[in-house]
Amino acid sequence: MKVPEITAPSTSKLYFLKEVYYGFRPNPPQFRPEHYPDLTGKTAIVTGCNTGIGKYVLELLYQKNCRIICVVRTQEKGEQAKNEIITANPDSNGAIDIVGGCDFLDFEKVVIAGKKISELLDQTSSGALNIVIHNAGLTWLVAPNSPKSSVQNYEAMYQTNVLGPQLLQHFIDPYLLKEDDISLKRLVWVSSAAHFFTPEPYGIYWDDPGFKNTPLEQRPKGMNLYGQSKTYNIYQAQAWYDIHKEQADKIGCVSTSCYPGNLSTDMSRAWWPPFVTAAKLVVWDGVYGAYSELYCALSSTLTSKDSGSYIVPFGEIHDPREDVKAALTNGISREVWKFCEEQISEYIP
């Protein structure tokens, strides 16, 4: 990709420090489970909900009688989470379907999962889909020994966090954008404050964002690669809305990005145990991340004019970094989306 010619605004260290501090000491959640509406008859898709934040999201939605289609990499892990949640919540009238095998590191597998989701929704009499949360995500911290590149040879976090979800969304769009149950239509792209740890301008490694042609030892640090992928998520929320604006406005669909918080989840599974214990003193329980994501998915204070917003813990709209904010309105988020479309074009249905 070419470096954009549009000059980016300068970034402020003070804003960076303020936002990083805020991530550790956010305002308490104002929109909590007791405020969530009853979700009987509503359907949600949540990715990566066998563990971490996604599993809390799954349980909170299920407690409100929602039907959730869980898109996971490993069927057995999904079934285990499903059984635990159903057993712990016997009074729910919700339902949980597991779509396993969706490994974002392989586009072929995303296509298979996308088709399974379509089949499941087609089997439902209304086929209405209300909520989509692209929660699954890979950080360099999770599994230091896991593959650094995808099956299609992209840098692993770029494909897992960006290209894979964008491809999956193509299978979901016909349902989310349908004018059926328009009392609730939400799309959430889970991002992070890690977007602050990216190069200027605009948080993208413009030469080769997917690092297809860059040897491992010449790639930037994991934190920066993760940050780039999470910058894309902010752009995806805006670009998806811009592209679908007419229909999204008609059905009141809100597309936001969400930084869920600094949280104790399975993300720390590969850390040195004493470090995990120490980290727990400054981070929040994983359920708080679910409060952030479910603010995006359920809060009635959000309307389609809030599409493109960057939601921070535990349910507030803030600005992303100055240049990233500018990219939401100066056409760059659309350019970046287009570039990703080119990477996945042969798999798009």
Ligand SMILES: NC(=O)c1ccc[n+]([C@@H]2O[C@H](COP(=O)([O-])OP(=O)(O)OC[C@H]3O[C@@H](n4cnc5c(N)ncnc54)[C@H](OP(=O)(O)O)[C@@H]3O)[C@@H](O)[C@H]2O)c1
């Ligand atoms: N925890 C934090 O402090 C924090 C902060 C900012 C943003 N976030 C974001 O929040 C989201 C959830 O994170 P978490 O903390 O709940 O992490 P987590 O506990 O590590 O859970 C990550 C989920 O993503 C799935 N996943 C990872 N790689 C995948 C792949 N290649 N294909 C399909 N699924 C894959 C995992 O599946 P497996 O179980 O099969 O690996 C798991 O279900 C992520 O997008 C993350 O970037 C988290």
